[in-house]
Structure formats: structure tokens, C-alpha cells
Amino acid sequence: MSNKNIYLPYLMRIEKITDEAPGVKTFRLAFEDKAEGEAFNFRAGQFAEYSAFGEGECTFCIASPPTRRGYVECTFRRAGRVTTGLAKLEEGDTMGFRGPFGNSFPIEQWQGKNLLFVAGGIALPPMRCVIENALDMREKFKDITIIYGAKSVGDLVYKEKLKEWEARPDVNMVTTVDPGGETPDWKGKVGFTPTVLEQVAPSSDNTVAVVCGPPVMIKFSFPVLEKLGFKDTDIYTTLENRMKCGLGKCGRCNVGKMYVCKDGPVFTKAQLNGLPPEY
Amino acid sequence: MNNLTELANKLLGDGTATKVIGYEEAHGKTRPCFCTEAADTGRLVLDERCTNNIAVYLTKPEIVGGHKVAVTATLPVLRTMVQLAMENQLPDGTTAIVSTESGEGLAVLPTVGDMERVVAGTPLDISGKERELRERLKAMSREERWQFWLGEMSRCIKCYACRAACPLCYCTRCIVDNNCPQWIQPWASPLASMEWQISRVMHMAGRCVACGACKQACPMGIPIHLLTLSLAEDIQNEFGVAPGSVMDHGNVLSTFKPGDKEDFIR
Amino acid sequence: MENLHITNGQLAQWLDDMRRDGLRIFAPVAQGGKTDFKFLAEGDTVAEDYVQTAQSAKRIVLPMAEVLFSYRKHGKDIEVANPGTDRFNDTIIWKARPCDARAMRQVAEVFTRDYDDAIFEARRSHTTIVAFSCNTCDDCCFCTSVGGSPGGTEGSDILVTTLTDGGGALVEVLTPKGEGLAAKYLAGAARADGIDKQAHLADVRVLFSADEVRAKLDGAFDSPVWQEQSERCLGCGACAFVCPVCTCFDIQEDAHGARGRRIRCWDSCGFSMFTQHTSGHNPRPTQAARWRQRILHKFSYIPEKLGEAGCTGCGRCSRACPVDMNISEHLKAIAGHE
Numbered sequence: 001m002s003n004k005n006i007y008l009p010y011l012m013r014i015e016k017i018t019d020e021a022p023g024v025k026t027f028r029l030a031f032e033d034k035a036e037g038e039a040f041n042f043r044a045g046q047f048a049e050y051s052a053f054g055e056g057e058c059t060f061c062i063a064s065p066p067t068r069r070g071y072v073e074c075t076f077r078r079a080g081r082v083t084t085g086l087a088k089l090e091e092g093d094t095m096g097f098r099g100p101f102g103n104s105f106p107i108e109q110w111q112g113k114n115l116l117f118v119a120g121g122i123a124l125p126p127m128r129c130v131i132e133n134a135l136d137m138r139e140k141f142k143d144i145t146i147i148y149g150a151k152s153v154g155d156l157v158y159k160e161k162l163k164e165w166e167a168r169p170d171v172n173m174v175t176t177v178d179p180g181g182e183t184p185d186w187k188g189k190v191g192f193t194p195t196v197l198e199q200v201a202p203s204s205d206n207t208v209a210v211v212c213g214p215p216v217m218i219k220f221s222f223p224v225l226e227k228l229g230f231k232d233t234d235i236y237t238t239l240e241n242r243m244k245c246g247l248g249k250c251g252r253c254n255v256g257k258m259y260v261c262k263d264g265p266v267f268t269k270a271q272l273n274g275l276p277p278e279y
Numbered sequence: 280m281n282n283l284t285e286l287a288n289k290l291l292g293d294g295t296a297t298k299v300i301g302y303e304e305a306h307g308k309t310r311p312c313f314c315t316e317a318a319d320t321g322r323l324v325l326d327e328r329c330t331n332n333i334a335v336y337l338t339k340p341e342i343v344g345g346h347k348v349a350v351t352a353t354l355p356v357l358r359t360m361v362q363l364a365m366e367n368q369l370p371d372g373t374t375a376i377v378s379t380e381s382g383e384g385l386a387v388l389p390t391v392g393d394m395e396r397v398v399a400g401t402p403l404d405i406s407g408k409e410r411e412l413r414e415r416l417k418a419m420s421r422e423e424r425w426q427f428w429l430g431e432m433s434r435c436i437k438c439y440a441c442r443a444a445c446p447l448c449y450c451t452r453c454i455v456d457n458n459c460p461q462w463i464q465p466w467a468s469p470l471a472s473m474e475w476q477i478s479r480v481m482h483m484a485g486r487c488v489a490c491g492a493c494k495q496a497c498p499m500g501i502p503i504h505l506l507t508l509s510l511a512e513d514i515q516n517e518f519g520v521a522p523g524s525v526m527d528h529g530n531v532l533s534t535f536k537p538g539d540k541e542d543f544i545r
Numbered sequence: 546m547e548n549l550h551i552t553n554g555q556l557a558q559w560l561d562d563m564r565r566d567g568l569r570i571f572a573p574v575a576q577g578g579k580t581d582f583k584f585l586a587e588g589d590t591v592a593e594d595y596v597q598t599a600q601s602a603k604r605i606v607l608p609m610a611e612v613l614f615s616y617r618k619h620g621k622d623i624e625v626a627n628p629g630t631d632r633f634n635d636t637i638i639w640k641a642r643p644c645d646a647r648a649m650r651q652v653a654e655v656f657t658r659d660y661d662d663a664i665f666e667a668r669r670s671h672t673t674i675v676a677f678s679c680n681t682c683d684d685c686c687f688c689t690s691v692g693g694s695p696g697g698t699e700g701s702d703i704l705v706t707t708l709t710d711g712g713g714a715l716v717e718v719l720t721p722k723g724e725g726l727a728a729k730y731l732a733g734a735a736r737a738d739g740i741d742k743q744a745h746l747a748d749v750r751v752l753f754s755a756d757e758v759r760a761k762l763d764g765a766f767d768s769p770v771w772q773e774q775s776e777r778c779l780g781c782g783a784c785a786f787v788c789p790v791c792t793c794f795d796i797q798e799d800a801h802g803a804r805g806r807r808i809r810c811w812d813s814c815g816f817s818m819f820t821q822h823t824s825g826h827n828p829r830p831t832q833a834a835r836w837r838q839r840i841l842h843k844f845s846y847i848p849e850k851l852g853e854a855g856c857t858g859c860g861r862c863s864r865a866c867p868v869d870m871n872i873s874e875h876l877k878a879i880a881g882h883e
Contacts, residue, residue, distance in 0.1 A: 306869060440779070
């Protein structure tokens with residue numbers, strides 16, 4: 001019997017806050033206890049429970065890659081009680097962090113393959129972790145294509161990262177905004193992400209696709225990938241069911257025989273085919 | 280075929296209703312049931328054993344959406360339907376089937392006006408037992424009463440069966456489900472459960488038709504209906520409106536009249 | 546472990562002695578027209594004439610509200626205090642039913658798999674279950690349909706079977722914890738000899754086969770049966786809260802200015818808010834979907850993991866339901882469904 005209290009969060013100091021888009025912030029967090037920080041490891045795709053003391057806990061992915069040590073980053077949109085509480089915090093404030101939880105992207109298995117990342121809106125953060133993880137070991141992969149769309153130019157997150165990725169010759173970066181979301185000086189594409197995916201038409205040959213975004217984007221992207229010849233076992237996504245414990249106990253994220261917090265959040269489309277559509 | 284089945288079939292047949300909400304017998308008691316075709320209606324019963332307030336289904340889109348509904352209404356159900364109509368919550372075209380006063384026949388009440396006439400002609404009579412319980416509570420000192428309710432609330436498990444069974448608790452998002460701000464502590468404890476009951480009862484003030492569905496639903500047997508009944512008595516004393524009566528001018532606590540002595544709303 | 550035969554007087558004395566010793570005893574007591582477990586206080590009488598308590602005994606190991614930790618803000622700093630696990634007292638659950646005792650194993654499975662929940666573990670280690678076999682049952686009972694028995698020993702530290710001929714009780718001492726209790730309070734009791742326990746148990750009819758239900762549930766996700774069965778369901782949490790197996794919980798904040806506590810409290814998959822995202826998107830938007838989840842979780846998903854249903858047939862949900870969502874009736878219908 002372990003005496004560890006599994007509900008007790010690490011205390012984290014907010015080192016840096018970046019405003020990404022209206023209502024969207026990125027926090028860079030450092031472990032208050034340096035030893036805890038050094039012992040901390042995670043894999044791309046895993047998530048955590050973030051505490052605003054006084055408000056509660058909220059679930060999001062770890063957005064920074066495991067290859068960059070010493071800190072973790074999270075990006076969130078202010079929506080409910082906890083994210084509103086988090087958004088009020090300032091640099092230097094303390095918050096809580098429990099994790100890492102869940103499975104991860106099998107990035108080692110992708111070596112020698114082309115990678116296609118398709119992300120929509122606030123779902124770039126879960127993808128950023130795996131993108132940067134891949135870029136930090138760039139030589140292990142063949143072509144890397146990133147297709148990222150948001151409602152409007154203002155809603156694009158990680159604007160600096162996007163520029164950085166765009167500037168890289170070894171990344172094919174496509175950015176798009178929904179029709180009507182463009183600004184006069186917008187140089188990217190205009191169109192819904194699945195439509196743009198169809199136009200870009202990346203080859204499915206020896207390629208793994210990772211799709212993260214709002215349910216409607218995922219719903220319309222899957223058939224496009226299928227048309228492009230992607231196998232269901234080569235399409236990955238993350239599920240975002242409501243969670244509380246992250247430990248496979250509270251029951252909230254139970255979908256079929258799976259607990260998204262434990263058996264997920266990363267699933268292949270082939271796995272999703274075997275799950276009830278309760279996500 | 281009994282009269283009720285015959286009548287339900289007629290309403291389903293002539294298009295007056297596409298769904299009949301009624302009662303069926305099961306496990307020696309009755310429970311709500313739903314009939315959409317003549318083949319279903321044989322099980323309908325309507326007698327003094329029918330104590331669920333089935334008007335609770337009238338505000339559920341999953342049940343009434345796309346349907347014209349007929350309800351086999353006991354008197355408490357009918358009172359609820361009148362109250363729902365006053366709060367603009369009774370689906371258009373809802374019909375009531377009631378037992379006639381003699382108890383032998385059945386009558387169809389096609390309009391809210393018809394329902395109101397029956398309700399107005401049958402003032403609510405709170406049973407002697409409830410009256411006695413209420414009097415016993417009133418006779419307590421404030422401190423005794425607080426201790427009594429704390430004791431009762433210590434058995435509350437916050438399953439919200441009281442809320443679910445109440446036909447007038449129809450908010451799509453209840454105050455307890457709101458967490459911005461968190462008005463009421465969501466877990467069960469004597470005080471947190473008391474907070475919930477006080478909120479529930481205040482929301483029912485001047486609206487409760489004293490059907491007792493909350494008490495009947497409570498799996499712990501907490502007499503929570505005494506709270507609403509007590510408040511109903513206060514409303515009657517202060518505003519002259521009896522619970523379950525037909526109100527001409529809206530709910531007393533949410534309707535402002537120019538002649539009111541309070542001027543906070545001006 | 547041994548079997549003892551005690552007289553009715555010894556049985557009464559056993560409880561009296563434990564009460565006199567000041568043990569914390571959680572036992573069925575008549576309250577508000579129902580019989581339910583409570584900590585025995587002076588003047589309380591343990592209920593005799595009832596089939597089943599309103600609630601299960603699970604709240605001894607899984608309280609309705611459990612403090613997970615507390616915190617205090619000092620400017621930009623936070624101080625977190627782990628409440629620890631040395632605050633719990635020994636508790637005896639007296640007169641649990643075999644279905645309750647059996648359920649404890651499944652509750653424990655949830656809180657010990659993958660991540661050990663130290664708070665739960667500590668509560669459980671302080672709990673001793675003295676279960677009583679059922680001499681009577683009612684129409685809601687169906688333990689025998691889900692692999693249980695009115696005299697089942699699984700999960701109990703001691704199982705007492707009162708003998709219906711008035712000849713005392715059979716005491717089966719089942720675990721070291723039970724032995725400790727028996728050594729202290731039943732020293733000198735006669736060894737049981739030739740008692741036909743079965744003859745004293747309630748006759749709980751088998752209503753359906755759990756295996757058949759499980760087989761039928763495979764591929765039943767899109768069946769119209771969920772809509773039909775759930776139509777009258779009001780969406781309250783009574784069934785889940787009285788259930789001895791249901792463990793789903795919420796984590797909430799009890800904030801008071803600079804101080805606060807994080808609290809685990811009961812939740813239910815029957816509530817519409819259970820799965821609703823902040824965005825408003827709800828993976829289980831209808832009561833039919835929520836009812837389906839309740840049934841599939843207990844009779845398909847849990848059996849896949851544990852090899853037995855997530856239900857011990859205590860029938861409490863059926864008794865508690867305001868609109869008679871009778872679970873065995875529904876399961877029987879599913880088992881017989883084409």
C-alpha cells in the first residue's frame with residue numbers, strides 16, 4: 001500500500017504567461033520543488049490536471065515537448081470556472097499540477113515515416129507537443145506536413161511557433177482560416193481545415209496522420225484522409241472527454257470498455273471504430 | 280376494453296394526441312407510462328394509486344418534442360398543468376383526461392380554461408396528517424426547528440430525486456449545476472444539503488401545488504414537502520394566494536403590480 | 546477459520562459488548578419510515594424487521610464527501626496540507642447483507658487498480674464487515690441472478706446466519722480481522738456442528754442469466770431498447786447513490802477566501818451534467834444514452850474486466866427509484882430480447 005496521496009498536486013510557479021489569442025493563454029510552469037522537476041518525465045500526448053486553488057482542477061494536455069526539460073507548458077481557453085480562475089493568475093503565482101496521465105503518441109514507431117499533422121483552433125496545443133518532439137529528432141522522420149486552421153486570424157494560437165515552423169525548409173506548413181476570418185494582409189489559405197486538407201492532398205504512402213480539433217473538424221477530416229488512402233491504423237487523434245481524476249477512477253471519461261484518461265487520450269481511428277461514439 | 284383505453288384510443292385516433300402520458304400497473308403499484316398507439320393503451324389505469332406527478336414529463340423535450348400530448352391527470356397533475364400553463368411551459372395543444380367528480384366517468388379537458396375551471400372548483404385540501412406535521416413543526420422553537428431540519432438533512436444524499444420528480448423544477452440548468460459562481464456546495468452534508476433545500480423551496484414559493492412528489496421521491500424518506508408546505512402557508516397568509524389555486528396575475532413573487540408597496544423595481 | 550454456533554442471547558450480548566466497549570458500529574436503524582445504516586448512538590436500536598437498508602454501507606469506505614487535501618494561500622505562495630491517513634477509526638459494519646459485502650471487493654478494485662488510493666485503502670483497512678445472511682427477500686432482490694447468494698461469504702469478515710427455527714445463529718469467521726473480533730467477543734462459543742445453512746436462507750429466485758445479458762448487450766448499443774426503457778427515468782441520482790457498487794465521483798472545491806479544501810463527492814452517470822463539456826457539447830445528451838451507460842457499464846464493461854457483473858443484485862436502485870425503473874425487470878427484458 002502506497003501512502004502517496006494521488007490527488008495531491010505538484011506546486012508549480014508560473015514563469016511566463018503568453019497571450020495567444022482572445023481568451024487563450026499559455027503558461028510556462030516550473031516545479032517549485034526542483035527535485036520533483038528533475039524526476040518528472042512524460043511522453044508526447046499525455047495530459048495533466050491543472051489546479052487553480054480556490055476554483056478546482058481542469059484537464060488539458062502538456063503542450064511543451066518532453067525533449068525540452070525543466071518546465072512544462074499548457075495552453076488553455078478561458079471558458080469555465082477553473083480556466084477563468086487560471087486566467088486571473090499572474091507570473092510568479094503558484095498553481096497545482098497533477099500528471100502526467102494517459103497514454104501517448106507512439107512516436108518511436110513513426111520513425112522513417114512521413115508525418116501529417118492536422119489541427120484546428122485550440123487543438124494545436126496537444127499537437128504542438130508531438131510536433132516539437134518530432135522536430136527535436138527531425139532526422140528520424142521523412143516529410144513533415146502541418147495543416148493548421150482556426151476560425152479567424154486572431155484565433156490562431158502559437159503565432160510565433162507558426163512563423164518558426166513556416167521558416168523551416170524541412171516542414172511543409174499550411175495555415176488556413178475559415179472563410180470570413182481572414183484579414184486584408186492574410187497570406188495563408190482561406191477555407192475550412194478539411195477542405196484545405198483535401199486541396200493539399202498529402203500522400204498517404206508511408207505516412208502517419210495526427211488529427212486534433214473540434215469534433216466537427218475531426219468528423220469531416222476523417223473521410224478526406226480515407227479518400228487520400230490513409231489506413232485507420234495510421235490515423236491518430238486525441239479524445240477530450242470530461243475528466244476529474246485522471247486516474248481511471250472517477251468514471252466520467254468512460255467510453256465503452258475504455259477510460260479516456262487511462263487508455264487514451266490518444267486513439268487511432270481503428271480504435272475509435274470499436275468504441276461507442278460517446279465523445 | 281375499459282373506458283380509459285377507449286378514450287385514449289379515440290384521442291390518438293382522431294389526432295387530438297400523438298402520445299398519451301399516463302399510469303400503468305407494475306409491482307403492485309402504479310408508475311408512469313407512455314402510449315403512442317392503440318396497442319399500448321390497454322395498460323392505462325387511473326385511480327387513487329396513481330401518485331406520481333406525471334406532469335413532470337411535460338417540460339422534457341425528449342418526451343414531448345414533436346408530440347401532441349394527452350395526460351391522464353389526477354387532481355395534483357391537473358393543478359400542475361394549470362401552473363405550467365401560467366408559466367408558459369405547457370406544450371401547446373396539451374389535453375387532460377380526468378376522472379369526473381363522481382369518480383365513475385372520464386372527461387376530456389381540451390383547453391387550459393377547462394383545466395382551470397376544474398382546479399378552481401376543487402380547492403386544495405391538505406391532508407390532516409400533513410397539517411398535523413406542519414403544526415408540530417410550527418410549535419417548535421426556532422432552535423428546535425433548526426435542529427430538527429439539520430437532523431433530517433444529515434440523511435440527505437443529494438441524489439436530487441426531489442428536483443427530478445418535481446414537475447415545477449424544470450430549469451434546464453439548475454442553480455446547483457452552476458459553478459460560476461458556485462452558489463451551493465455540491466456535496467452532501469447537513470449544511471450543504473440544507474442550502475440546496477432552502478434554494479429549492481424558495482424557488483417553489485408561490486408556485487408549489489403541494490402535490491408531494493418531492494417527498495414521495497426521496498429515497499431517504501425526508502419530509503421535505505413540509506418545507507414547501509410551510510412556505511405555501513406563508514404565501515397564503517401574506518398574499519392571499521392558496522397553493523394550487525388558479526392565479527390570474529402570475530406568480531406572486533415574480534409578478535410586479537404598479538400598486539405594490541415595494542418600489543425596488545421602479 | 547472456524548464456524549461457531551451461538552445462541553440468540555450470545556448474539557445480542559456480542560453487540561451489547563461491542564457497544565459498551567465504545568466501538569464505532571455502523572448498523573441498520575429505522576429512521577424516517579426507512580431503515581438505513583447509521584453509526585449507533587445511545588438509544589439506537591438495531592433494526593430487525595426489514596429486507597434491505599435504503600443505502601448500502603459503501604459510505605464507510607467512500608464517504609459522500611471526502612477531503613483530499615487542504616490548502617492555504619500566502620500571497621503568491623500556496624501551502625498544501627495532506628490530511629494523511631492516520632485520522633480514521635476502526636469501524637464495524639454490522640448487519641451488512643452478503644450483497645453489500647460482495648460489492649466492497651469491486652469498490653476496492655476501482656480504488657486500488659493502477660493507482661493506489663491511500664485514503665480509500667486506509668478507510669478499508671479500518672473496516673470490519675460483519676454481514677448477516679438474508680432469511681427473507683423481496684421482489685427487488687436478485688443476487689442469485691448475478692452470481693451471489695443470500696448466504697454468500699465473499700467480502701465479509703464474519704458472516705452471521707440467524708437460524709430461522711429460533712435456535713441461535715451460525716457464525717462463519719472468515720478472515721483474520723473476523724478472527725480478531727470473534728476471539729474477543731465470542732470466546733467460548735460452541736463450534737457449529739451439522740447446521741444446514743442453506744435451509745435458513747431466503748429463496749431468491751433466479752430471474753435472468755447475467756451471461757445471457759452480457760451476450761445480448763454486445764452489439765446492443767444502437768438498440769431501441771434504451772429509449773423504451775428509459776422513457777420514464779427522471780434522471781436523478783438515487784439509483785447510483787444507493788448502489789453498493791457505483792463509485793463514480795466528482796472532485797470539487799470548498800473555497801473560503803485564502804483557505805480551502807479539495808473534496809471528492811459522489812456523482813452519477815444518470816445526471817445530464819456528468820459528461821457535459823464546458824462548451825455545452827455532451828457525449829451523452831439524452832436520458833436514454835445515460836441509462837444505456839448505466840446498464841452497459843455494469844453488465845458489459847465491468848464483466849469484461851472482472852468476469853462478474855458490476856451489480857450484486859441488492860435491488861436498492863429499484864426500491865429507491867421514484868418511477869419504478871426496476872432493474873431486474875429491464876435486465877430480464879434484455880436477456881429475452883431478440
